[in-house]
Every structure is written in C-alpha cells, then in structure tokens.
Amino acid sequence: MINVDWSIVFQIINFIVLVLLLVRFLFKPAVQALESRSKHIEEQISAAEAQKKAAEELRIKLEEEEQKIQEKYLEMIEEANKEAAKVKEDIINEAYQEGEKIKKEYEKRAQKEIEKLFSQLREEIVEIVETVVVKILNTQITPEVQTQLIDRLLEEAVSQIEEQMEVSYEK
Amino acid sequence: MKNEVVRVVTPLPLTEEQKEIIKKHLSRLSPQEDFTLQEEVDPSILGGVIIAWGETLIDCSVKTQLQKIKERMLKEMLKEAS
Structure with a gap:
C-alpha cells in the first residue's frame, strides 16, 4: 500500500484551488482589462489614424488652396503689373504728346515773334533809308535838278496818260 | 481856246523854264486848252x-516816288522772308 502524505495532497489541492481562484478572479479580469485596454488603444490608434488621414487630406486640401491662392495672387500681380505698365505708357504718351503740343505752340509763337521782329526791323530799315534819302534830297535838289525832275517825271506821267487814253479810244 | 486853271505844287518856287516845261507837257494832253x-x-x-x-x-512828286519805292522794298523784303 502506498503511503500517501496527505499534507502534500492538501498542498497540491490548495495550490490547484488557488490557481483556479487566481484564474477566475485575477487572470480573467486582468486579461479582460488588458483586452479592453488593447481594444481601446486600437480604437484610439484607429481614431488617430483616421484623424491623421483627415488631417493629411485637410493639409493636401489646404496646400491646394494655398497653391490656388498663390496662383491667383501671382495672376493678380501680373495683371496689376500689366495695368500699371499700360497706365505708365499712357501717361508717358500723354505727357509726350502734351510736351510736343507745347513745344509746337512755343515754336509757333517764337516764329511769329521772329517774323514780327523782322517785320519791324524791315520797316525800321526802310524808314532809316527813307530818312537818309530825304535828307540827301533836301540838300541835293537844286532848281536845276528840280527842272530836270519836273521834265522827266512829267514826260513819264503824260506818256502813261496818253497810252491810257489811246487804249480807251481803241476800246 | 478854253482857259484852264491848274494847281501846281512844287517844293521851290517855279522858274520860268519850269513853267514852260509844265505847260508844254499839259498841252500834249489838251492841245485846245490854255493853262x-x-x-x-x-x-x-x-x-x-x-x-x-x-x-x-x-x-x-519825289515824296510819292519815294513812297512807292518804300512800299516796293517792303513787299520785296516780305516776299524774300517768306
């Protein structure tokens, strides 16, 4: 007959009971808690990935928007530059034309002034010549010269009158 | 013969020779008249x-002749200027 040491048996039984109890009341809740925790973390990871994906999409969308805004901005800048260049050209052309107009006006005025001055000068020259001639004649016309003048000038005048009379008779 | 009174303007008083010259020329225009x-x-x-x-x-008159010369000079000068 086998001699059984009951204390060992009891110890084994106690151990088994302890293990069962531990499994029942410690391991299972722990495993469940871990699973729950793991699931929660997975959900959080999934949510985070979804958020990350959404954020990435949003980032791409924002980048596209930024790109569009940048293009629009460049387009507007280019348009504004073109408009400014056109305005600048118009202003320059207008100023040039105005300048040409003023220049022509001044040239015209200057020409008129020159012509006026020359006209005055011519008149003055003629007046001076006339004065000199009159002075000379006053000293040079003697009764003899006067006789010659009367004869010569009357000869010319009477001849002209005779020619005119002949012409009117012929008519 | 008809007598015609003629107004004669001169710078100096007329000499007899000048009067004759004037009458000679006038008679060419109106031989039947006495001046x-x-x-x-x-x-x-x-x-x-x-x-x-x-x-x-x-x-x-020399004054009128001068005036004509003066006008002609001015015209010529104006023509040359233009």
Whole structure:
C-alpha cells in the first residue's frame, strides 16, 4: 500500500484551488482589462489614424488652396503689373504728346515773334533809308535838278496818260 | 481856246523854264486848252511836281516816288522772308 502524505495532497489541492481562484478572479479580469485596454488603444490608434488621414487630406486640401491662392495672387500681380505698365505708357504718351503740343505752340509763337521782329526791323530799315534819302534830297535838289525832275517825271506821267487814253479810244 | 486853271505844287518856287516845261507837257494832253498855273510851294514833297485840275491829278512828286519805292522794298523784303 502506498503511503500517501496527505499534507502534500492538501498542498497540491490548495495550490490547484488557488490557481483556479487566481484564474477566475485575477487572470480573467486582468486579461479582460488588458483586452479592453488593447481594444481601446486600437480604437484610439484607429481614431488617430483616421484623424491623421483627415488631417493629411485637410493639409493636401489646404496646400491646394494655398497653391490656388498663390496662383491667383501671382495672376493678380501680373495683371496689376500689366495695368500699371499700360497706365505708365499712357501717361508717358500723354505727357509726350502734351510736351510736343507745347513745344509746337512755343515754336509757333517764337516764329511769329521772329517774323514780327523782322517785320519791324524791315520797316525800321526802310524808314532809316527813307530818312537818309530825304535828307540827301533836301540838300541835293537844286532848281536845276528840280527842272530836270519836273521834265522827266512829267514826260513819264503824260506818256502813261496818253497810252491810257489811246487804249480807251481803241476800246 | 478854253482857259484852264491848274494847281501846281512844287517844293521851290517855279522858274520860268519850269513853267514852260509844265505847260508844254499839259498841252500834249489838251492841245485846245490854255493853262494858267496856280502855284503852291510845299517843301514836304521834296522834289518834282503835283498838278491838279478838274478831276485830273498828276502826282510826280519825289515824296510819292519815294513812297512807292518804300512800299516796293517792303513787299520785296516780305516776299524774300517768306
């Protein structure tokens, strides 16, 4: 007959009971808690990935928007530059034309002034010549010269009158 | 013969020779008329003579000749300038 040491048996039984109890009341809740925790973390990871994906999409969308805004901005800048260049050209052309107009006006005025001055000068020259001639004649016309003048000038005048009379008779 | 009074303007009083010359020329225009000269002295005409009778005026004064020369000079100068 086998001699059984009951204390060992009891110890084994106690151990088994302890293990069962531990499994029942410690391991299972722990495993469940871990699973729950793991699931929660997975959900959080999934949510985070979804958020990350959404954020990435949003980032791409924002980048596209930024790109569009940048293009629009460049387009507007280019348009504004073109408009400014056109305005600048118009202003320059207008100023040039105005300048040409003023220049022509001044040239015209200057020409008129020159012509006026020359006209005055011519008149003055003629007046001076006339004065000199009159002075000379006053000293040079003697009764003899006067006789010659009367004869010569009357000869010319009477001849002209005779020619005119002949012409009117012929008519 | 009809007598015609003629106004004669000269810068100096007329000499007999000058009167004869004037009458000689006037008779060429109106041989049937006799001319009486009404003398007038005007030094401003410078030389020559101005004769007027009826509606006829013969201006042979040096002053008028000078005026014509002056006008011609001005015209010529104006033409050259333009």
